[in-house]
Amino acid sequence: MGKYIIKRIINMIPTLLIVAIIVFLITRMIPGDPAAVMLGPQASVQEVEKLTEELGLNKPLHIQFFDYIGNLLQGDFGNSLTYNQPIADLIMDRFPNTVILAISALIIAIMIGVPAGIISATRQNSILDYTVTTISLIGVSMPVFWLGVMLVLYFSVNLGWFPSTGMGSMDEGFFTFIRHLILPSLTLATIPMSQFARITRSSMLEVVSQDYVKTARSKGVREFIVICKHAFKNAFTPLLTVMGLQISSLLGGAVLTETIFSWPGMGLLIIDAIEKRDFVVVQGTVLFIALIFVVVNLVVDILYKVVNPKINYSSNKGGTS
Amino acid sequence: MPEELLRVENLQVEFRSGLTTTKAVNGVSFTLNKKENIGIVGESGSGKSVTATSLLRLIPEPPGIISDGNIFFEEKDLLKLSKKEMRAIRGNEISMIFQDPSTSLNPVYTVGNQIIESIRTHEKISKKEAKQKAIKMLELVGIPSPEKRINMYPHEFSGGMRQRVMIAIALACNPKLLIADEPTTALDVTVQAQILDLMKNLQDEFNTAIIMITHDLGVVWETCDKVLVMYAGNVVESGTVEQIHDNPMHPYTWGLLDSQITESVNNDEPLPTIPGSPPDLSQEVRGCPFAARCPFAQDICFSKKPEMVETEDNHYVSCHFQTKDKRLDRKEQQNDRAIVKG
Ligand SMILES: Nc1ncnc2c1ncn2[C@@H]1O[C@H](COP(=O)(O)OP(=O)(O)O)[C@@H](O)[C@H]1O
Ligand SMILES: [Mg+2]
Numbered sequence: 306m307g308k309y310i311i312k313r314i315i316n317m318i319p320t321l322l323i324v325a326i327i328v329f330l331i332t333r334m335i336p337g338d339p340a341a342v343m344l345g346p347q348a349s350v351q352e353v354e355k356l357t358e359e360l361g362l363n364k365p366l367h368i369q370f371f372d373y374i375g376n377l378l379q380g381d382f383g384n385s386l387t388y389n390q391p392i393a394d395l396i397m398d399r400f401p402n403t404v405i406l407a408i409s410a411l412i413i414a415i416m417i418g419v420p421a422g423i424i425s426a427t428r429q430n431s432i433l434d435y436t437v438t439t440i441s442l443i444g445v446s447m448p449v450f451w452l453g454v455m456l457v458l459y460f461s462v463n464l465g466w467f468p469s470t471g472m473g474s475m476d477e478g479f480f481t482f483i484r485h486l487i488l489p490s491l492t493l494a495t496i497p498m499s500q501f502a503r504i505t506r507s508s509m510l511e512v513v514s515q516d517y518v519k520t521a522r523s524k525g526v527r528e529f530i531v532i533c534k535h536a537f538k539n540a541f542t543p544l545l546t547v548m549g550l551q552i553s554s555l556l557g558g559a560v561l562t563e564t565i566f567s568w569p570g571m572g573l574l575i576i577d578a579i580e581k582r583d584f585v586v587v588q589g590t591v592l593f594i595a596l597i598f599v600v601v602n603l604v605v606d607i608l609y610k611v612v613n614p615k616i617n618y619s620s621n622k623g624g625t626s
Numbered sequence: 627m628p629e630e631l632l633r634v635e636n637l638q639v640e641f642r643s644g645l646t647t648t649k650a651v652n653g654v655s656f657t658l659n660k661k662e663n664i665g666i667v668g669e670s671g672s673g674k675s676v677t678a679t680s681l682l683r684l685i686p687e688p689p690g691i692i693s694d695g696n697i698f699f700e701e702k703d704l705l706k707l708s709k710k711e712m713r714a715i716r717g718n719e720i721s722m723i724f725q726d727p728s729t730s731l732n733p734v735y736t737v738g739n740q741i742i743e744s745i746r747t748h749e750k751i752s753k754k755e756a757k758q759k760a761i762k763m764l765e766l767v768g769i770p771s772p773e774k775r776i777n778m779y780p781h782e783f784s785g786g787m788r789q790r791v792m793i794a795i796a797l798a799c800n801p802k803l804l805i806a807d808e809p810t811t812a813l814d815v816t817v818q819a820q821i822l823d824l825m826k827n828l829q830d831e832f833n834t835a836i837i838m839i840t841h842d843l844g845v846v847w848e849t850c851d852k853v854l855v856m857y858a859g860n861v862v863e864s865g866t867v868e869q870i871h872d873n874p875m876h877p878y879t880w881g882l883l884d885s886q887i888t889e890s891v892n893n894d895e896p897l898p899t900i901p902g903s904p905p906d907l908s909q910e911v912r913g914c915p916f917a918a919r920c921p922f923a924q925d926i927c928f929s930k931k932p933e934m935v936e937t938e939d940n941h942y943v944s945c946h947f948q949t950k951d952k953r954l955d956r957k958e959q960q961n962d963r964a965i966v967k968g
Contacts, residue, residue, distance in 0.1 A: 514686070516729040522684055524717035524744040524795065538734045613734060614779040 310607070317599045324595040325377065325588075329370055332584035339582040343386060360386070373588070382589040387581045392589035395574065399558075400593075402472060403570035406562070407555035409486055410493035414551070418498040419544070422505025426513060427532055437502055444499025453492040453565035460488060470567040489566040493559050497551040504547050508540035515539070541612050549605035556601070557594035628659035631802060631835050632681075637695035639673075639680050639859075642688065646908040650676040652859035653695075658852075660802065661829070663836045665846035665867075667882065668856035671904050674839045677856070678805045681837075682716050699803070718748040721796035725808040727788035731780035737764075737791045738776035741798055748799045763794040766831075768824060786817035793824065797832055804829075805837045810845065822849060843886050847871060855879050858904050858915040861934070865941035875943040878916045914946070922947060 340356040341348065357363050361372060376383060382392035418441075425437035461469035466484075473485035512518065513536050521535040522528075558571025567573070571590060578586035610616045639651035651673045658664050666674045679685050680692055683704065697704040699720065704712065724730040732740060741760040742753065749756070757776070764772035767790040780788055789809060796804055806825065810818035826849060829836060838849055846853055846867065853870045855863040855878065863876040874880055881900035902919035905911055914920070917927035924946070932944045 516724055516726060517732040519679075519684060520722075520724065520730045520740075520792070520795075521732065521743075522716065523682055523722040525713040525715070525747050526717075526743065527713065535732050535735075539732070615733060615781050 306607075306610070310603070313603050313606070317603070320599055321592065321595055322374075325374065325592055326370075328588050328591045329373055332587050333366065333369075335579075335582065335584070337582060339584055342582040356386075377592075382592075383585040385578075385583055385586045387578070387583045388586070392586060395586065396571070396590060396593055399569060399571050399574045402568065403556060403558045403563075403572070405472075405486070406489055406493060406559065406568055406570055407552070409490040410497065410555060410559075411552065413490055413494035414498035414501055415548075417494075418501030419505050422502040423509055423532060423537065425502065425506045426509035429510060434506075437506065441499040441502040441506075444495050445503065447495055447499075449492060449496065449561045450565060452495055453488075453562060456488050456492060457565070472568055489559075489562050489568050492565070493555065493562045497555070500547055500551065501544065504544050505540065508543045509536060512536045512540045538612065542609060545605055545608055545612065549601050553598040553601040556597045558590075628662065630657055631660045631662070631700065632658040633696075633698040634677075634681070635696040635698075637677065637680060637697065638693045639676050639685060639690060640693050641690050648908045650690075650859055650907060651680065654854075654856070654859075654861050656852075656854050656861070656864060658803070658835055658837065661833050661835055662852065663829070663838060663850040664852040664854060665850035666837065666839045666854045666856060667841060667843060667846055669841065669882075669900075669904060671858075671907075672856040673859040673907075674856055675807050676859075678722065678807050678837060678839055681805060682720055682722060683712055684716075684722075714748070717744050717796075717801070718799045719801050720803045720805065721799070721801040722805040722807065723789070723792045723796050723809050726812045727785055727792055728780075728812070730792055731788055733780055736777050736779055737783070741776075741791070741795050744795050744798045759798065760794075763798050764791070766828070767791070767794045767797075768820075769794075785813050786821060789813060789817075789821055790824065793821075793828065797828060797834070800832055801834060803837065804834045805839070807839045808841070809838075811840070811842075825849070843882060855882065858911070859907060860915055860944070861942075862916060862945070863941075863943045865938075869938065869941040873938075873941070875937060875941070875948045876916075876945050877920045877922055881919075914944070 338353065338357070340353045340360060340362065344352055344356060361369055364372075373383075380393075382396075384391050385395055388395055421437045421441070425434045428434050457469045460466050467488050468485055469488070471485060473481035473483075475482050509532075513532070515536075517539075518531060518536050521531045526535070558573075558575060559568075560572035560576055562568065563570045563572035564576060571594070575587065575590050577583075578590065634657070635655050637651055637654040638649070641648040641650055654673070654677050656664065666677065668674055676685060676690075681697060681704070683692070685692070692705060695705070699715070702711075702715075704715070707715070731737065738757065738760055741763060742756045745751070745756045745759055746753070751759075761772045761776055764776060769775050769787060769790055775783075780791070783791065792809075804825075809825070810821050813821060822845065825836065828834070836849070838845065840846060850867050852866055853864065854861050855870070855876060857878050863870065863874070863879050870879065874883055878900070881898075884898045885900065900919055905915055905918065911931075913926075913928040913930055914923070914932050917923045920927065926946050930946070932946045934942045934944045935948065936942050937948060
């Protein structure tokens with residue numbers, strides 16, 4: 306197992322390198338001179354030239370690239386010109402906010418989506434099943450920005466229950482913090498929640514008619530335990546895959562949700578940086594998000610092993626007699 | 627005087643989906659005494675498994691439903707018990723093992739976990755005690771080094787070993803009745819014999835009655851006291867093993883006997899089979915369900931369902947032409963077949 310993890314960590318390096326190359330190329334291909342955009346339309350030609358030189362953008366592309374990679378290897382993500390801060394600090398400022406939003410959305414999605422899927426599968430073709438199936442189908446195809454705006458209109462503007470923008474800090478009290486969190490979390494949770502419900506339902510349906518589920522019932526085990534212990538653990542693998550992908554993308558920052566609610570997370574940072582052509586920030590954050598994806602991926606692969614004892618990474622000791 | 631353990635009366639089980647109703651079990655009755663073994667035989671699809679699972683009320687509902695009949699287990703009417711009372715019976719007083727040991731154990735839990743679960747569902751004992759008992763059970767079913775094996779997962783066991791584990795689970799709470807639904811069908815021939823031996827030995831030790839479902843009459847001759855021959859959801863013949871073996875009455879039973887592999891069969895000759903296939907259970911059959919395939923069928927067989935008739939002591943058969951004063955000649959059928967082949 307340990308060996309496997311080390312191997313996987315080493316394998317991450319080429320993945321991240323490829324991402325670094327792609328991000329580098331894309332940021333250079335965005336139309337518009339970054340220096341000119343950053344300085345605004347009033348800037349003189351001399352000023353733009355000076356900034357171009359400071360940014361190193363006048364050097365040949367391959368030199369720029371090696372500078373960039375060289376800095377990365379020393380742990381230097383570069384400095385943002387618009388924020389006047391090292392990228393690493395900027396990410397560390399914003400990332401916790403994204404984590405808060407992601408975790409609360411994830412909790413909502415799991416707490417509602419998974420039980421809904423289980424109940425739906427155990428009562429196949431009932432009204433309850435049709436309700437869950439319909440709602441979750443609407444949920445996965447819901448345009449997030451529309452949902453967010455509707456929630457704001459109704460709950461903030463009409464009812465005034467929740468603030469429409471921003472993030473409450475803990476200093477203002479736990480209640481304020483939660484009030485700010487609810488609408489963005491709900492918005493962000495909708496798609497993963499629906500997806501979890503659908504995946505749970507379909508993989509549970511495959512499992513509940515298996516012989517070992519019948520065996521469990523024939524032992525006199527309570528139906529709740531039959532479903533939650535015997536069936537669910539077997540149905541968990543596909544759910545784990547989807548959860549992994551969702552967790553990565555939630556941690557990478559919810560661009561739409563953060564924009565609607567002005568939530569100061571990674572998503573808002575990227576959008577802001579793209580608008581301001583702060584390519585250093587774009588490079589750094591995208592690379593960081595890629596890192597999140599590969600790490601979550603690794604964790605998910607390790608969890609597969611926990612869920613399914615047939616997967617054996619450390620040795621190929623097969624079945625005995 | 628043998629003590630009665632189980633009495634099934636006119637059991638009817640249906641599967642309803644949309645407009646079709648499949649009558650999987652259509653009036654099965656039998657009794658089983660303590661420590662007795664009954665074999666249920668018949669082609670696949672004849673309703674053996676549905677009968678067996680209905681006894682534990684484990685058919686999937688919906689689409690299944692036990693539409694009529696009674697199941698008396700000792701003094702209890704199983705069809706009237708609450709869910710909770712029924713759970714107290716499952717795995718405790720009546721256990722079941724299934725055909726395919728590669729799918730009947732949960733792949734994500736150790737075998738120990740699965741045996742202990744069964745024990746602790748019915749007995750209020752500590753985990754540690756339950757584990758000791760589980761190890762003892764594994765030892766009893768012939769699993770080597772049970773202390774180590776108890777922590778292994780089902781995929782680390784062979785088919786025969788897995789079936790032994792299933793038997794350990796089934797017998798862990800010392801049930802009065804064990805239902806074995808084709809317990810050896812999925813196993814190698816040599817392993818089959820070992821499992822049957824094991825079941826016989828354990829039966830002596832645990833004093834369990836067994837319902838042995840099989841389509842292999844050889845298994846019945848070896849292990850059972852009584853036989854129930856099922857066809858299309860009906861019992862067509864029942865009696866003691868001796869009666870069915872020495873004096874089979876129903877043409878369907880003859881067909882089953884003739885299609886068994888025996889040592890005397892000439893290897894060059896293909897095994898005879900019963901021509902045709904079982905009827906569609908979702909269609910109402912007016913006459914004898916076997917009529918369409920029966921070489922002796924007359925008009926009456928297609929229009930009137932035959933009654934169960936006792937032809938000798940406890941030997942019942944449902945055939946218009948097998949009564950105390952009317953007898954079919956089995957030779958005739960065999961001669962017919964010889965002519966067809968010739
Ligand atoms: N879950 C089910 N849903 C619908 N029909 C079923 C189901 N289980 C069994 N049946 C019907 O019951 C009939 C008898 O099946 P079964 O008892 O499994 O036969 P056997 O065990 O004798 O081979 C089958 O032909 C099938 O039509
Ligand atoms: Mg069967």
